[in-house]
Amino acid sequence: MKRIFLPIIILFFSVISYAQISIESTPKSFLNKDLSALLTATLEIEEPDLTQTIEYNNNPQNLYKTRRFGVVLPLNVNFFEKADMSELKDGKLWILRVKSPNAKALNLYSKNFYLPKGSELFIYNSDHSQIIGAFTSFNNDESKTFATEMVNGEEIIIEYFQPNYVKENAQIELTEVGYAYRDFGYDITKYSDEFGSSGSCNVNVNCPEGNNYRNAQRGVVRIMLRMDDYSIGWCTGSLVNNTARDLAPYVLSAAHCVEDVASSYYYSYFVFYFNYEAAGCTTGSVEPTSKTMNGTSLKALGSSSDFLLLRLNQNVPTNYNAYWNAWNNTTNASSSGVCIHHPSGDIKKISTYNTALQSVNLGYGQTHWQAKWVQTQTNYGITEGGSSGSPLFNASSQIVGTLTGGTSSCYAANADKLDYYGKLSYSWSSNGTTNDKRLQPWLDPTNSGVSTFRGDDYSTLSNPLVETSQNTYSTIYPNPAKNEINISLSMIQNSTQVEIFDEVGRVVLRDIIPANTTSYSINASNLKAGYYIIKYVSQEKIWTNKLIVE
Numbered sequence: 001m002k003r004i005f006l007p008i009i010i011l012f013f014s015v016i017s018y019a020q021i022s023i024e025s026t027p028k029s030f031l032n033k034d035l036s037a038l039l040t041a042t043l044e045i046e047e048p049d050l051t052q053t054i055e056y057n058n059n060p061q062n063l064y065k066t067r068r069f070g071v072v073l074p075l076n077v078n079f080f081e082k083a084d085m086s087e088l089k090d091g092k093l094w095i096l097r098v099k100s101p102n103a104k105a106l107n108l109y110s111k112n113f114y115l116p117k118g119s120e121l122f123i124y125n126s127d128h129s130q131i132i133g134a135f136t137s138f139n140n141d142e143s144k145t146f147a148t149e150m151v152n153g154e155e156i157i158i159e160y161f162q163p164n165y166v167k168e169n170a171q172i173e174l175t176e177v178g179y180a181y182r183d184f185g186y187d188i189t190k191y192s193d194e195f196g197s198s199g200s201c202n203v204n205v206n207c208p209e210g211n212n213y214r215n216a217q218r219g220v221v222r223i224m225l226r227m228d229d230y231s232i233g234w235c236t237g238s239l240v241n242n243t244a245r246d247l248a249p250y251v252l253s254a255a256h257c258v259e260d261v262a263s264s265y266y267y268s269y270f271v272f273y274f275n276y277e278a279a280g281c282t283t284g285s286v287e288p289t290s291k292t293m294n295g296t297s298l299k300a301l302g303s304s305s306d307f308l309l310l311r312l313n314q315n316v317p318t319n320y321n322a323y324w325n326a327w328n329n330t331t332n333a334s335s336s337g338v339c340i341h342h343p344s345g346d347i348k349k350i351s352t353y354n355t356a357l358q359s360v361n362l363g364y365g366q367t368h369w370q371a372k373w374v375q376t377q378t379n380y381g382i383t384e385g386g387s388s389g390s391p392l393f394n395a396s397s398q399i400v401g402t403l404t405g406g407t408s409s410c411y412a413a414n415a416d417k418l419d420y421y422g423k424l425s426y427s428w429s430s431n432g433t434t435n436d437k438r439l440q441p442w443l444d445p446t447n448s449g450v451s452t453f454r455g456d457d458y459s460t461l462s463n464p465l466v467e468t469s470q471n472t473y474s475t476i477y478p479n480p481a482k483n484e485i486n487i488s489l490s491m492i493q494n495s496t497q498v499e500i501f502d503e504v505g506r507v508v509l510r511d512i513i514p515a516n517t518t519s520y521s522i523n524a525s526n527l528k529a530g531y532y533i534i535k536y537v538s539q540e541k542i543w544t545n546k547l548i549v550e
Contacts (some may be wrong), residue, residue, distance in 0.1 A: 021293055021317060025134040027122040027159050028093050039084035039095035043174075045073055047101040050181055053231075064405055066225065066257055067385035069345060070150075070180040070232035072109070073100065079158060079172035091163040097126075098156050098177060105150035105184035108158070109176040109226070109269055113146035115139065116168035121160045125153040141295060141313065144171075145268040149224070149292040150180055178232050183345045185287070198346035199410035203381040205340055205348040207281035213338055213350070215455060216397040218323035220390065221251060222276050222290075222342040226269035228262035234345035236390035237272075237308075239316070240399060241324035241456050243446045244497045244537045249312035250324075250442060253389030254402050254422070255301045257308060268295045272312065274320045277348035281378065288347060291320050299442055302431030304364035305422035306404040308389065309442055314506065318458045325391060326398040326455035327443065329428040333357045334394035339371065339403065339419070341383055341390030351381030351408075351419075357392075360420060362404070367426045369401045373408055373417040382408035383419050392421040398452060400424050445497060445512075446538075461542065473543050474536060480548040485522040485534075489513065496538040498522070500547070502530065524549060 029035040048071050056062055083096035100106060108123065115121060115137050122133035130151050139146065162170065183197060203209055205217045219239040227233055237253035251272065261267070276290035295313035316322045328334075339351045351373050358370040371392060373382055383390070383403060392401035401421030408417040427439050435441040444450070475488045489496070493516060500509040500522075508527060513520045513536075532547040 021139065021314065022133050022135055025120055027124065027131070027133075028088065028161050029095060029159055030128070035086060035093065035095070039086060039093070040097070041082060041084040041095065042097040042099055043075070043077065043082055045075070045098065045100040045177060045179075047103075048073060048179055053181070064385070066227065066233035066235060066260060066388070067344060068227075068231050068233045069183040070178050072176050072226075072230050072232065073179055074176055075174045077174050079160070079174055080170075082174075083158070083160070091161055091166070094160045096158045098158065098174070099154060100177065100179055101154055102181075103154040103179050104182060105152045105180040106154070106156045107148045107150045107178040107180075107271075108146075108156075108174060109178065110146040110173050111175045112144055112171050112173035113140070114144060114171040116162070116166050116170055118166040119160065119162045119170055121158070121172070123148055123151060123156055123158050125151050126155045126157065127153070141268070143268050145295070147226070147269040147271055147294045149271050149273065149294075150178065150184060152184055152287075180232070183234070198343035198349065198384055198386075199382065201380045201382060201410035202343055202346070202349040202384075203351070203376065203378045204278045204281050204283060205350045206278060207350070207378045209338065209352055209376050209378060209381070210340070210350045212395075213340065213393060213397055215323045215457075216325055216391075216393055217277070217340050217348060217350075218275070218321055218457070219325040219455070220340045220342075220348060222273040222345060222348075223251070223253065223257070223389070224271040224273070225257060225261065226266040227260045228266070231260070233260075234342065234386035235388050236341045236386065236403070237310070238340075238391040238399065239322055239324045240327060240443060241453060242443045243448045243450065243453055245456055245461055245542070246497060246499060246535070246537045247315070247324055247456065247458070247461060249314070249316050250299070251296070251310045251312065252391065252399065252402060253308040253310065254404060255303055255306045255308045256404065257389050258298070258301070264298065267297055267310070268313070270294065270296045270310075272296070274316075274322055276342065283347065291317075300436050300438060302422075302427050302437050304431050305367040305426040307402050307422050307424075307427035307431070307439065309439060321457075323457045324455055326396070326453060327424055328394060328396070328398035328400050328452045329425045329439075330451045331423075331425045333359065333369070334400055337392065337394040337400070339383060339387070339390055339392050339421075341387035341403065343382075343384035343387045345386045349381060351383060352376050357400070359423075362420060367423060368404060368420045369423055371419050371421060373419070380410070380417070382410060382412070382417055384409070397455065402427070446495060473541060474545060476534065476545050476547060479546075480550040481524050482550050483523070483525045485524045485547065487513070487520045487522070489518055489520065492517070492538055492541075494538045496536050499535045499537075500527070501533045501535065508532070
């Protein structure tokens with residue numbers, strides 16, 4: 001994950017509760033203790049042989065690649081064929097335990113997942129200290145894939161409830177289980193290789209060193225990567241803003257994070273952790289809560305400057321308190337700033353530099369910045385495996401680079417506490433001429449040509465999923481529509497981005513209306529019958545229309 005050089009890249013019941021996108025609810029079995037005693041079906045999975053995995057992790061040639069913390073074990077079973085079922089007054093309940101000895105944490109992968117409206121799915125550990133769900137029909141994806149975050153412990157319980165009024169059948173294939181052998185656990189005094197395992201010199205992001213970067217830290221995420229048929233690893237990324245100011249869920253990271261991702265199919269299994277950080281400057285012994293999302297698509301990648309741009313499959317919920325970070329694509333060397341990251345997959349940390357970044361050549365020209373870390377009032381922040389892809393900020397909280405790697409560590413001499421970041425200025429347009437090799441088309445969709453751009457969140461922009469008051473800029477007809485949407489515009493001199501959101505907030509269509517256009521048509525033949533919001537973003541205005549499709 002963290003590299004020294006990059007000569008070439010190939011391609012209310014819980015003590016600790018995490019939250020994947022879900023609704024607030026309570027598992028039925030929590031309300032009836034007899035159910036847990038009756039429904040005891042258990043799927044036991046043999047503990048994996050980690051000999052080769054440990055050898056891989058200890059091989060010096062691999063120490064600077066993606067930090068691997070887990071392996072994937074095949075299941076390929078139908079949940080309903082293995083689970084115990086009980087008929088309740090208001091519906092049916094299925095429960096299945098999945099257990100694998102000595103696992104630090106487990107998660108689930110499914111390639112055939114569908115929940116009918118009204119049903120609820122929960123996953124939790126045996127002591128109820130971590131509960132995720134309720135998952136509902138909102139979590140259905142067109143690909144029918146689904147992945148969960150890690151749930152601590154060697155046993156997880158899967159609980160599915162379907163009310164009597166729901167007649168449609170659910171599909172829950174337990175395709176694989178992820179088995180974490182390190183980087184998880186509650187008590188740092190008990191386990192040396194679990195939560196809190198990054199180097200002791202690292203500085204928590206909520207220490208004083210982060211006081212000037214409180215918005216910026218809200219955009220930094222921990223990424224759980226599904227790499228191939230067997231391996232799971234860590235990287236870091238950041239939400240990044242674009243000139244349309246539409247809060248598109250773009251995540252900026254490092255290209256080498258995905259060099260071992262064997263198939264584009266595995267991007268649907270990526271999990272993104274928001275707000276995984278200690279509440280204060282001290283770490284404590286209890287793992288903090290976080291919020292997660294799963295599923296993404298690859299938009300752009302540049303090997304020379306080692307950048308990666310992903311787009312999450314869903315919009316970031318407003319209650320995640322996320323921030324879309326600002327950026328600076330100039331070649332000016334910042335004189336001071338920080339990196340915010342997840343070393344070894346640990347809680348969010350911050351490292352500080354106070355001398356000007358140095359432009360360096362790692363084999364492809366002046367593609368990288370060199371940052372030299374300094375001692376601060378709390379400690380000597382550095383980076384580690386798992387930090388790869390993390391954003392380098394200047395003193396104005398603008399991203400200027402993404403982490404490739406370096407020689408820094410808690411035990412390195414001060415002169416060697418150095419790291420290298422792919423320049424945002426190079427990633428902008430110098431890796432190639434096609435959109436999949438440049439940041440510019442994605443982060444400047446309005447073709448503004450600006451070299452710096454501000455950060456945003458839901459408080460600085462209208463929520464794209466909530467309609468605004470009646471606008472004077474556009475009307476649509478016919479409404480209800482069938483095969484075509486006609487838009488009449490007034491007072492719009494600049495190009496306008498159009499996004500159509502369905503009733504659960506998914507973007508189902510995107511288009512660009514050219515500047516000085518007074519009428520425009522969009523093909524709606526592929527839209528299903530239902531209620532939609534059309535959102536328009538021009539250089540200075542954001543507004544919406546209601547739309548009904550018959």
